Amino acid sequence: MKHVTIVCDGSSLGNGRGSTRAAAVAVLGFKGYWKAVGEYLGNATNQQAEIAAAAIGLESLTQPCKVHLMSDSRYVVETMNGNFRKKTNQDWWLRLESASNPHQITWEWTKGHAGHEIQEIADKTAKKIATLGRVDTELLEDSVLDIGVKEI
Secondary structure, eight states: OEEEEEEEEEEEETTTSSSOEEEEEEEEEETTEEEEEEEEEESOOHHHHHHHHHHHHHHTOSSOEEEEEEESOHHHHHHHTTSSOOOSOHHHHHHHHHHHTTSEEEEEEOOTTSSOHHHHHHHHHHHHHHHHTSOOHHHHHHHTTTTOSOOO
């Protein structure tokens, strides 16, 4: 099995204040090379965007992998590690569970906005997509250009 790192983040502009603009981004690393994938979610909460970010990263994998998935969402990490119950957002959890099934995943929480280079890229890119209201392929490609060959 390939060993893949996924660092993901979601963003919901206006979260909790009526209509929102949400997006989710996952940055995938394999053998030191990085690729960003994202999705504009429209009206979704921050929690939903965080769940979607993990799902998007896993859905991009074309074969079963050993995955080290990092998220700044304790909600996602603790729920997927079995420590929190899925009380709400059932459709979102179903998507993530389906995306998780083929893989062996280690879920790790990482502090957001704490200088983790890849997490910061995922965060900024998700906010830009939410602001634009659409996925911009060039934006995703450009977001990982400066990472270079780096292992986490």
